[in-house]
Amino acid sequence: MKDSMGLSPDSRARFNLERASVLILEESTMGMSILVQILTGFGAKVLHRAENVEEAQGLVAKVELDLVVADALGPTGEGYDFVRWLRRSRIEPNCYVPVLLTAGHTPGNAVQKARDCGAHFVMTKPLTPITVLERVLWIAREGRRFVECDNYMGPDRRFKNEGVPAGQVGRRRDDLVGDVGEANEPNMEQDSIDGMLKTRRVTL
């Protein structure tokens, strides 16, 4: 049975995490063991473990990272602060590294902090191998825009890009105006359209 939204646990598609340098920030021993088992199961061999923010910051300064899996670190949400620090650190290329943030529970007063810290994805526990893998593959996608401004630094949160909200003017340079207008000439030659719709023999 498929227990994730996009990736089948039976897929034979291959991926390679062997050479990826991964930082895990997790204060709980069991939480760390769970992540290590999941990531080594995926073939990751270069794991840097940090039990607190200071250790993680030290590793960010010292090691080139390809992926960060950081826990929110309990009710204080130090993990969110760590990701915010990472983005603002200007330690390249680590400040742009894909970050998967995990949280056991997000208290009501930390939701905004979680949203604004600059992580690529906030994943609530419990973690299962298929959901972690799905998120790792998703946050590794190329071409994601990175936003830097006074109060936010991190991946563009409008990843769905469903266009400018109705009735509003877009703030992006490449946002288009909503008024498309009437077509005044065909977009494609009729032959091209016919070619795309050509009947083909299929075996069912």
Add this chain to the structure above:
Amino acid sequence: MSSVKIHIPVVRLAKLLRTPGGVPVADAVKRAGAGLESLRAECLDELRVTLDQAELCAGRANGEYDAAVADELYAIASAAIGVPTACGLAPIDTALVSLADLTDYLRTRKTWDANAVAVHLRAFRLLLHTEAGKDANGTKAILEGLRRVSQRYAKSEAPRAAAG
């Protein structure tokens, strides 16, 4: 108005994932699952310790709101989320999430409901003792009950807390 810089950084991870070799998704998921299975005994021990800590902590409340107790119980419950599923006891995770929700709501409202907390801890003990899920319907009923209890405090109007 503040300036906004938008750019597309190089994602080395994407290139690494595509390098030859590696592992098929199905094998990776299976290997990770086997790795988690090897932690089962440790996870169960951890959950027993968590339950003992939570019961001791809740006992200190004496039926009244105590910010330190509420914070500590929230921290205990939320820190353990994820451990049960790793050892195949997913229903206990649902119970822990409900307990974390409940204590978070109680902290926010600065109130205490000893019965609501106690019913969560008893359910936790029962699910741990029976290794959750032996009786799927019974487990489902317990979890639905817990959810109803914790969600009472999610509503804008607080229910009257029972001090019992």
